[in-house]
Amino acid sequence: MHLCQSPSSKKVVATSTIQCEKGRGSSPLEVKGFINCLEQFDKDSFPISTVATDRNRQLAKWLREERPEIEHTYDLWHFSKNIKSKLRPLIKSKKRKVLEGWIKPVGNHLFWCSENCEGDPVKLIQMWLSLLHHVTNRHKFSKKYPNYPKCAHKRYTKEESLKKKWIVKDSPAYVALEKVICNKTNLKEMHHLTNPYHTGSVESFNSLINMYAPKRQEFSLNVMDARVKLAVLDHNCNVGRKQSVIKRKIKIGAEIGEKKWKFQCSRLSKDWVAKEVKVPKSYQFSNNLMLEVMRRKASNVVEIHVAVVETPANIAPIERPSTSEIISKRERLSRFKRDDI
Numbered sequence: 433m434h435l436c437q438s439p440s441s442k443k444v445v446a447t448s449t450i451q452c453e454k455g456r457g458s459s460p461l462e463v464k465g466f467i468n469c470l471e472q473f474d475k476d477s478f479p480i481s482t483v484a485t486d487r488n489r490q491l492a493k494w495l496r497e498e499r500p501e502i503e504h505t506y507d508l509w510h511f512s513k514n515i516k517s518k519l520r521p522l523i524k525s526k527k528r529k530v531l532e533g534w535i536k537p538v539g540n541h542l543f544w545c546s547e548n549c550e551g552d553p554v555k556l557i558q559m560w561l562s563l564l565h566h567v568t569n570r571h572k573f574s575k576k577y578p579n580y581p582k583c584a585h586k587r588y589t590k591e592e593s594l595k596k597k598w599i600v601k602d603s604p605a606y607v608a609l610e611k612v613i614c615n616k617t618n619l620k621e622m623h624h625l626t627n628p629y630h631t632g633s634v635e636s637f638n639s640l641i642n643m644y645a646p647k648r649q650e651f652s653l654n655v656m657d658a659r660v661k662l663a664v665l666d667h668n669c670n671v672g673r674k675q676s677v678i679k680r681k682i683k684i685g686a687e688i689g690e691k692k693w694k695f696q697c698s699r700l701s702k703d704w705v706a707k708e709v710k711v712p713k714s715y716q717f718s719n720n721l722m723l724e725v726m727r728r729k730a731s732n733v734v735e736i737h738v739a740v741v742e743t744p745a746n747i748a749p750i751e752r753p754s755t756s757e758i759i760s761k762r763e764r765l766s767r768f769k770r771d772d773i
């Protein structure tokens with residue numbers, strides 16, 4: 433399942449449900465799903481200027497060659513998550529323990545670089561690499577990075593500086609961090625980050641999909657497509673709900689409202705975060721759907737369109753042998769086991 437979401441309204445505006453193909457990875461499917469979504473916009477002559485996607489080189493190549501007029505942005509959240517996932521295993525060693533306090537700032541720094549590089553990929557890379565100086569308590573680097581000659585933060589006081597866990601240059605922690613920060617593939621693809629965008633709200637839609645189409649259950653393509661569309665209706669009817677407010681009476685006739693929060697501790701970052709508690713969801717869309725079905729039934733208007741799609745029986749990478757072949761193989765194996773004893 434592939435989807436396109438409007439960055440301003442956060443509503444899902446196009447979806448594409450595709451059957452997995454035998455022995456093929458997910459990357460070509462992502463490209464196919466993306467093209468299907470794009471075709472829906474083309475059909476309505478809806479112009480697309482920028483798209484933000486997960487990191488997918490095949491898709492980047494397709495867009496570069498087939499639709500060069502569209503700006504292709506990578507999702508910052510996934511990019512940053514990937515970098516942080518490379519840093520986390522490093523802190524297991526005592527020699528690199530100091531990196532623990534830097535994982536979150538490194539992730540935040542990527543967001544900050546993207547938001548402040550003014551669309552300049554050279555500046556973005558220089559800002560990103562300057563981190564290797566900042567972590568050693570050096571904040572001026574005009575000769576090395578002319579587009580970003582010094583850190584943008586205010587000058588630290590002596591007390592502030594003493595509180596920071598600076599990393600010693602060329603120490604094991606520094607060398608390991610340098611390897612991650614200077615990763616060639618990342619640097620090569622960073623020009624996709626000059627237009628900051630993150631698809632965090634798509635993640636919440638994916639968890640909604642799991643509710644309508646649980647992964648442990650199997651569905652035919654048509655049913656899967658219908659379930660995805662139900663999830664889209666649910667999402668679009670409820671996206672952008674306001675934060676819930678608890679009203680408290682302070683005296684007769686007067687009350688105050690207090691915003692409702694829930695607090696969660698992230699297992700990965702080991703940090704507590706406050707999340708807004710939204711007002712309850714509305715399921716009016718399902719009532720409207722049921723009413724429409726009943727109306728059509730009552731007026732004998734039957735408009736059911738079933739698209740017949742030929743789908744493969746399975747997605748196994750090799751052809752299924754005959755039943756007798758599989759059974760005789762099983763018998764052979766069980767005979768070996770007996771003989772081993």
Ligand SMILES: [Zn+2]
Binds near residue numbers: 566585
């Ligand atoms: Zn600095």
